[in-house]
Amino acid sequence: MATGLFASSPSAASLDSILAAVPYCGVAATPDDLWQRWNLDPWLIAAFGGVALAYLVHARRTPGPIDSRRSTWFALGWAVALLALISPLCAWAVALFSVRVGQHMILTLVAAPLLALGFPSARARPWLAGLAFLLALWLWHYPPVYAWSLRSDLVYWVMQISLIGASVALWQAVFATDSRQGERIAVGIASTVHMGLLGALLTFASRPFYQAHWGSTEVWGLSALADQQLAGLLMWVPGGVAFGALGLAAFLGWWRRADASQALQAGSISTGKPITTVATSATP
Template sequence: MTLMVSGQSAAYCGPPARPDGLWSAWNTDPWLIAALIVLAVAGGALAVRRGAQAGKRNPALPGAWLIAFALFVTPLCAMSVALFSMRAVNHLILVAVLAPLLAYGLGARRFSGWLGPAAIVHAVLFWFWHAPAPYAAALGHDGIYWLMQLSLLGSAVWFWSALMARWNDIVATAGTLAGFAAQMGLLGALIAFAPDPLYAPHAVTTAAWGITALEDQQLAGLIMWVPGVLPYLIALGLAVAAALSRSGETAAR
């Protein structure tokens, strides 16, 4: 249920976390816990079946479940209500760690012709939900909050699935990853260099953490600008290394 904090409606995760009450700020929503249990059972069964088929265990789905648990159940959830910088961390882990694990664990390989559209849709959604008005709406209503999170995650899984399906096409893979890293850095820079606080839900929630709303926003922008691009650059490096390895094997023959 949406709560009221300081005259403002709070996000699904509850009241903004404070340093003195951080370890009690766990999300115990029974519907979420039930959903995670169902996903754990289904994901575990799928991982075992795929592992049996491949002759080895695939830790991607269990890893994705643990990340989802950390993002939505632990105090990290309530911290993202208090600090926009933590929301930036939440979203980056959601789309750049959880999503590729899901894409790999689910074995999605049917999107080889959809890399361009997937990248565009995911980028548009990421920018949309970090615009001040949609972001404020998401933190003020449970349904919009989950629409934000699930649309970001779903579009990211689509993006990473399409990327993995085109992994051997180094031109498409490298170009897409470089472009995505660039737009992520641009969004981070725009947020970091904004002269005024943009995100109303955090206007009165950052003081307990010893920073102003503008400083919190600047930190969030830096997180998107620098570490936020690293997963895409790492993937780019892996794609280039794989292409060089294939070239070496071809030359050896």
């Protein structure tokens, strides 16, 4: 049923319309010109500079000393996101769907958690952030919508910004240390499941879904189907490991706090200290 959802009935006209449009990153890269295909778009570089400047101004205006550790996390995430968008990955992703998915995994699984650690703690509910990430991930990998991102620069940037934004919100939610531990564990597990499901769908499909890459994979030694299967594995394995580990870490953190609370309560009983006082002091 899922395969039917992704499968489309390609026509020569629709394929020609995709190939006729020049994507934001230019024509598909080849092995001969890959390392010459840096994306030095001045608007993109200026936008990243503006984000860095805004972060620095906000940090200086925040009362108290600047948190150097938080600033370092932000700088690392900022640099990873910039490199993912200006490096030859941009043009390579026009040729191979697997490289596009790899770029998205770098943005969502590497840059996003670093940025989340660099930003102030969010107060959004974990389930809301998880839902936003689910919608962004599945929407932008739905073949007709994905093809649209290759025909329109505006749609391309809506795709990239929404994926990064939803990912940062998700990581902020699961990194939080409030009392919603069970909700964060559930969101981490759900993210593992739905990303793995999408990866499995791409890996085990019997036909390629993404028409825009049908004529650009052979020069890289891959069929369109093999390219899609590789993309599925890139999404399935790293995504499953990252969110699975995150869910496990959240569960272990909850378990340790529960043990500590029980130990404090047991100590209060033996010393005659009121349990209500200990329970209050053990609350995150």
